[in-house]
Amino acid sequence: xxxxxxxxxxxxxxxxxxxxxxxxxxxxxxxxxxxxxxxxxxxxxx
Amino acid sequence: xxxxxxxxxxxxxxxxxxxxxxxxxxxxxxxxxxxxxxxxxxxxxxxxxxxxxxxxxxxxxxxxxxxxxxxxxxxxxxxxxxxxxxxxxxxxxxxxxxxxxxxxxxxxxxxxxxxxxxxxxxxxxxxxxxxxxxxxxxxxxxxxxxxxxxxxxxxxxxxxxxxxxxxxxxxxxxxxxxxxxxxxxxxxxxxxxxxxxxxxxxxxxxxxxxxxxxxxxxxxxxxxxxxxxxxxxxxxxxxxxxxxxxxxxxxxxxxxxxxxxxxxxxxxxxxxxxxxxxxxxxxxxxxxxxxxxxxxxxxxxxxxxxxxxxxxxxxxxxxxxxxxxxxxxxxxxxxxxxxxxxxxxxxxxxxxxxxxxxxxxxxxxxxxxxxxxxxxxxxxxxxxxxxxxxxxxxxxxxxxxxxxxxxxxxxxxxxxxxxxxxxxxxxxxxxxxxxxxxxxxxxxxxxxxxxxxxxxxxxxxxxxxxxxxxxxxxxxxxxxxxxxxxxxxxxxxxxxxxxxxxxxxxxxxxxxxxxxxxxxxxxxxxxxxxxxxxxxxxxxxxxxxxxxxxxxxxxxxxxxxxxxxxxxxxxxxxxxxxxxxxxxxxxxxxxxxxxxxxxxxxxxxxxxxxxxxxxxxxxxxxxxxxxxxxxxxxxxxxxxxxxxxxxxxxxxxxxxxxxxxxxxxxxxxxxxxxxxxxxxxxxxxxxxxxxxxxxxxxxxxxxxxxxxxxxxxxxxxxxxxxxxxxxxxxxxxxxxxxxxxxxxxxxxxxxxxxxxxxxx
Numbered sequence: 029x030x031x032x033x034x035x036x037x038x039x040x041x042x043x044x045x046x047x048x049x050x051x052x053x054x055x056x057x058x059x060x061x062x063x064x065x066x067x068x069x070x071x072x073x074x
Numbered sequence: 075x076x077x078x079x080x081x082x083x084x085x086x087x088x089x090x091x092x093x094x095x096x097x098x099x100x101x102x103x104x105x106x107x108x109x110x111x112x113x114x115x116x117x118x119x120x121x122x123x124x125x126x127x128x129x130x131x132x133x134x135x136x137x138x139x140x141x142x143x144x145x146x147x148x149x150x151x152x153x154x155x156x157x158x159x160x161x162x163x164x165x166x167x168x169x170x171x172x173x174x175x176x177x178x179x180x181x182x183x184x185x186x187x188x189x190x191x192x193x194x195x196x197x198x199x200x201x202x203x204x205x206x207x208x209x210x211x212x213x214x215x216x217x218x219x220x221x222x223x224x225x226x227x228x229x230x231x232x233x234x235x236x237x238x239x240x241x242x243x244x245x246x247x248x249x250x251x252x253x254x255x256x257x258x259x260x261x262x263x264x265x266x267x268x269x270x271x272x273x274x275x276x277x278x279x280x281x282x283x284x285x286x287x288x289x290x291x292x293x294x295x296x297x298x299x300x301x302x303x304x305x306x307x308x309x310x311x312x313x314x315x316x317x318x319x320x321x322x323x324x325x326x327x328x329x330x331x332x333x334x335x336x337x338x339x340x341x342x343x344x345x346x347x348x349x350x351x352x353x354x355x356x357x358x359x360x361x362x363x364x365x366x367x368x369x370x371x372x373x374x375x376x377x378x379x380x381x382x383x384x385x386x387x388x389x390x391x392x393x394x395x396x397x398x399x400x401x402x403x404x405x406x407x408x409x410x411x412x413x414x415x416x417x418x419x420x421x422x423x424x425x426x427x428x429x430x431x432x433x434x435x436x437x438x439x440x441x442x443x444x445x446x447x448x449x450x451x452x453x454x455x456x457x458x459x460x461x462x463x464x465x466x467x468x469x470x471x472x473x474x475x476x477x478x479x480x481x482x483x484x485x486x487x488x489x490x491x492x493x494x495x496x497x498x499x500x501x502x503x504x505x506x507x508x509x510x511x512x513x514x515x516x517x518x519x520x521x522x523x524x525x526x527x528x529x530x531x532x533x534x535x536x537x538x539x540x541x542x543x544x545x546x547x548x549x550x551x552x553x554x555x556x557x558x559x560x561x562x563x564x565x566x567x568x569x570x571x572x573x574x575x576x577x578x579x580x581x582x583x584x585x586x587x588x589x590x591x592x593x594x595x596x597x598x599x600x601x602x603x604x605x606x607x608x609x610x611x612x613x614x615x616x617x618x619x620x621x622x623x624x625x626x627x628x629x630x631x632x633x634x635x636x637x638x639x640x641x642x643x644x645x646x647x648x649x650x651x652x653x654x655x656x657x658x659x660x661x662x663x664x665x666x667x668x669x670x671x672x673x674x675x676x677x678x679x680x681x682x683x684x685x686x687x688x689x690x691x692x693x694x695x696x697x698x699x700x701x702x703x704x705x706x707x708x709x710x711x712x713x714x715x716x717x718x719x720x721x722x723x724x725x726x727x728x729x730x731x732x733x734x735x736x737x738x739x740x741x742x743x744x745x746x747x748x749x750x751x752x753x754x755x756x757x758x759x760x761x762x763x764x765x766x767x768x769x770x771x772x773x774x775x776x777x778x779x780x781x782x783x784x785x786x787x788x789x790x791x792x793x794x795x796x797x798x799x800x801x802x803x804x805x806x807x808x809x810x811x812x813x814x815x816x817x818x819x820x821x822x823x824x825x826x827x828x829x830x831x832x833x834x
Contacts, residue, residue, distance in 0.1 A: 029258070063181075
């Protein structure tokens, strides 16, 4: 059970890292346009 | 391959001779540009034929959104006419292969293009010209706010914290029944407090800001009980963590995350509508060609001064008010007067900015430019009139009562238990009352249903600026329409012509950009008439067109109002009748509106006989003719005084006062920019039917909001009584709160279904 004492904070910190990554992505505008990328995906870029 | 066999390779229009490949030089050039850039694949992959290229835009001066290092600039413009994803591809590729262009990104969903280019190597006019040469229509955008990422970021953090809080609390609640080692319980509680702190202080900040702003204006806003709830939840959480008791921190996380989600959904829906309205209102950049000695220079319209001489060419829009000094031509002033009929002008006549020179060429001496023109002055007045201030929502009207009732009950609970059971019990139960009374579901009910209603209306072609206007639509009992451009299509259309005459006329007019020429060619294309090639075609200003078709010399000239006369040298004559046609779905829409018990009226500046004829075709009973812009608004005001709720739909600058006066003002997306800006809603399609669909959405929305409010009020009554009686602890609160919010969310999801049932 003692493992919980350090595993739990590690889990929260790990989760926090992903939350920060999300913040970075949102601030860079990755979620500004959710309609176009699915259409663009089918288009070859050369 | 979607092009018709033997049709124009680029736009698919029918062709006369098998050996011909293009219907006009515009299409031939567009094809050459695309093939020249090595993008021939476009023709194999596209899902729809390309639009026919139009006239190249005149001088472009757009405000760059950002300036990078080494002189590179970025600009956002609107591109109309996108038909499939291949259109986006071909525009991006063609522009990116143009020297001086660094990066191009076109959004298919919104038609926005952002272009990064080096202004020293190529100017924007040339780039816009390349887009136009492909057949798409570039337009300048006004200033736009950058996308709002703040709420999304707050929501993300709140959701992350709320989910972790729930995990921790679930273990604590489980440990309650099973007993948990105190040091683990303490670890869980302190971690929960760490996670709850950013939620309370940062994620919930918009609610605190809203509550404070409301208090400053002496209004009890819906944000106030929310802010109170968050403060109490967090304060209680801090104390119980220190003393080692269960707190409500998990409920705090859930509450803030749900409320932020509701607010973001509403904001996205509204923003999408406003953006779409803005792109409809985007206009050509106002530039003018000014005479400087014996040369011409392109300048911004705002830089013109009284006394300047400007040249106005065929098809151009006037950039300033002034007096014609040279030349002659026909001017269409529909933007101002709302009437489609062009007016002939000659030296000495006065012309105003915003009107379009249909044919001929003019030199105009400027009298007023920029903000001083009649058009700008009218638009400015309209925008002032439209700024009606924020109307309180239904939830805001309940909020003061709600807050007062909660505070009274909390006080009674506190005093009652203090006297009977002492301070400890009294405080616990008072906190429980304040916690469950936090109007999460009530605050969610309006934005969610409104977002669903706005979305349902927008998908059916009517974009609303605010949910209030949409809800007002449900209450309307008088629908008034403007005539030109609203009940009618507002463009020149061929009303009557035999196929033979049309074929020859289309052959003569094939290369012309004149609106009448376009109408003839479009009609020929829609009747599947192959276009012959006119030879020696000469256009004569204000007279007509001469040229040879099939070896016979023809002349196309005006033959009285609304009629074209096509005659050959042998004296054979054909008539082509032109005019404005009623929208195909107008009569049906009027009938359905009347079936719902609404009165429909036609209010127009045109003559009584024209108005009566159109009203009879559309089945409109009430006709008010010869109304100026002010009289339209006065007539609406009189109806409102008589107790009616009025919807007005119109499209011109002259409809502005009426749009602002009506309870619900709806502009046509094809109409004047200023009418789009003052209206509550914009119809994005050339049709009136979206009004019907939006009305269904409005009624569904109203119904759901009411039932949601009843539900959440009932929940609050039950939960607050239970809390006052001492039945609510943190675990019960954690179960009750999402339950009530879930009910409200489920209700909002029914809006779309209700509207869809009405579609059939």
